[in-house]
Amino acid sequence: MTLGAMMFFPAGGQISSWRHPDANPQGLLDFNYYKNIVQTAERGKFDLFFYADELYVWDRFESGISHANSIRPEPITLLSALAAATEHIGLAATISTTYNEPYHIARKLATLDYLSNGRAAWNVVTSQTDEEARNFGRDKHLDHTNRYERAEEFVDVTQGLWDSWEDDALLLDKESGYFADKDKLHNLQHKGNHFQVHGPLNVARPPQGYPVLVQAGASEAGKEMAAARAEVVFALVSSYSAEGLLASQKFYEDLKGRMAKFGRNRDDLKILPGIMPIIGRTEEEARERLALTESLTPPQLGLDILSHHLGQDVSSYPLDEPLPFRPDIDQYNQSKTVLKGILDLIDKGLTLRQLYERVTNKRSLAGTPEQIADIMEEWFKKGAADGFNVSFSHLPGGLDDFVNLVVPELQRRGVFRTEYTGRTLREHLGLKRPANRYAKVRV
Amino acid sequence: MTLGAMMFFPAGGQISSWRHPDANPQGLLDFNYYKNIVQTAERGKFDLFFYADELYVWDRFESGISHANSIRPEPITLLSALAAATEHIGLAATISTTYNEPYHIARKLATLDYLSNGRAAWNVVTSQTDEEARNFGRDKHLDHTNRYERAEEFVDVTQGLWDSWEDDALLLDKESGYFADKDKLHNLQHKGNHFQVHGPLNVARPPQGYPVLVQAGASEAGKEMAAARAEVVFALVSSYSAEGLLASQKFYEDLKGRMAKFGRNRDDLKILPGIMPIIGRTEEEARERLALTESLTPPQLGLDILSHHLGQDVSSYPLDEPLPFRPDIDQYNQSKTVLKGILDLIDKGLTLRQLYERVTNKRSLAGTPEQIADIMEEWFKKGAADGFNVSFSHLPGGLDDFVNLVVPELQRRGVFRTEYTGRTLREHLGLKRPANRYAKVRV
Structure with missing residues (x-):
């Protein structure tokens, strides 16, 4: 079983953690706050630490400024410092293809892969909001089709840059004076629709060949991209x-079935549903902790998140009645996956209050360590998951509880490692190191 | 005296180090290579570690690929990992304003400043070559005027984003649920000629207010920008x-004299000439080491660097005759400062061979520790320098020698610190923490 430790907000899985x-x-x-957390995840033998990101302060509503956890250290900067404080755990940076340049991102991820000895991963996102666009010289966010097209090309270029040095291109021969083999x-x-990049990269090919590619989109375009390229998929539940x-x-x-047409094996992709365990030593304690967690978001903030x-x-609109309309998903330009989840709830007749409570308090699973391990084992064994992307009601306590109580239970059942056996994140995940496109041509 | 430890190329001060x-x-x-170096610089009480950068592989000539030190870890990624391995030394990242977005850079530098507890600095450069342009979707490098205009606006926007949170804007009040004070x-x-950025930044104001601003340009536009804004200037010698x-x-x-018109004191800017000491225990050993260093660059590479x-x-052209022409600096779109230095040598009648040897082996000063300290002390006391940006014939050995032999000599003379007394880089440099533009308006 693969386990990711997710930091959705820096304080935990919820906006009010x-x-x-x-x-x-x-x-x-x-720094010590993050170091403590990622070292605990490493003590728990997690495959990777998964750091979410956005490129703005959510200030569409006043509640966002007043109540939301609106500051986030920049991912590459944070993860690189954490690489220096850890030895085994993978480090996944969320990076948008909509507001970046592939040369910079290829280089940063290659550097992180070197500094961490092969533990870098990239959670590819396309960003979601007009607010982000306005921080990068645009008025409106790119439309869904365009941003997925750009994302595909962005990943292509980045991987091309990682291949620009063959694995044995560096000679470093002091005597002859040859630093590199020009033929390699x-x-x-x-030259594409979105990018023109000459290359080569000024960092050699990363230890993992390519840092591990993580993705979360569950729209039709997102699933196709994941089946074609992703190595880890974070799935909503x-x-x-x-x-x-x-x-x-x-x-x-659905997702694994799409892989064959891209020439990929089912094992080349790990699907990790999200889970936010609320752990109690007893069922009653778990219920109390769940109630506490669900009480943290002020109603106005919950309503604004739904909006x-x-x-x-x-x-x-009246809080205790169903919404009198159903938004049109085709005209929608934020996450279609999130909207679809809400539409399903609207269709079930939930009131506005029920809706915002569900949207605010997502993915939590309250229970004893055994009950939580039961669900994880069942989903794993019944073909719903290759593992889980675990988030926490609060940090660092929620992670401490998981590592101290649930991980040993999973280990006892023989479904999770007791020691790291590999060195790189690819090795933890059982993923092949990709061949270099240019080396292949020579053979 | 302020001392910077410069990593011009990752292996030392020269392309063939x-x-x-x-x-x-x-x-x-x-990572351990860099960690060792920066920890040695910290043992030597250097104010800052200064990491140079370019955004391409210099492949204009075949010798660049074959012989030059063409790989460089990405600056922010590297310095952030180094922040986790050090406690006192400042960390200066070279970042181009021509091929970046201010929102990203403001955020990365703010994050580095937090993770290092106030030790971040930004060496502002505008990039130099068409090769770099071709890695970022353009055919040609921006012209000199345009890229300085962009650089000014870039720094403006970045500092504006650092001010977007007042220093006491974060409330973090769990009881009331107020995360931030919306009025702060x-x-x-x-909305400018080059950028449109809405803000606010999603990282709070950095510990230093603004990370320290470093600059190197010595063109007219570069000097004006430095006098207006820079806090450290790296000067060619x-x-x-x-x-x-x-x-x-x-x-x-010249530079200090320009500051008054921007409302600044002379002490608000530290001017650090570059120096590459080649240290021998005797004069003879120093001369031998200089000869060794100067022998490292293959003639073809030296000629190509000059080209x-x-x-x-x-x-x-014939190697042992002067060049039969003099390039036109006005039509030139790489570093005008470097070209001007070469033109001065051409005007002195140097042959082509002498020219490329001088261009390849720049800024070195061979001597005993006492002789090197003599020069440094003289320049410092006679108003030519507030300190030095020291580079090394090779790393880590050249730095080891400097820290073991020259630093104690400077300390003995009372011109350099024996212990860090400040906590942040600003404190090491004796620079004020800038006020927040919005807080000022309120008063």
């Missing part, structure tokens, strides 16, 4: 009931 | 003779 009595919001800009250094000379299991099995089969995901302000 | 018998080119992509969070809403001292005194006075800086291939 920072308010948890055991959270430490004073640490959000302090290649220009990319890419509607619930941990039998119905949720069935939906995840269906998603799992955000619906793409329109719904705060003037 | 990697060939030095005591260099360690196998370490160029290994500001949108930049910048023609020689360490009496003539070189005079030229540096003139540059020093690069002249903007045209001169390899077909």
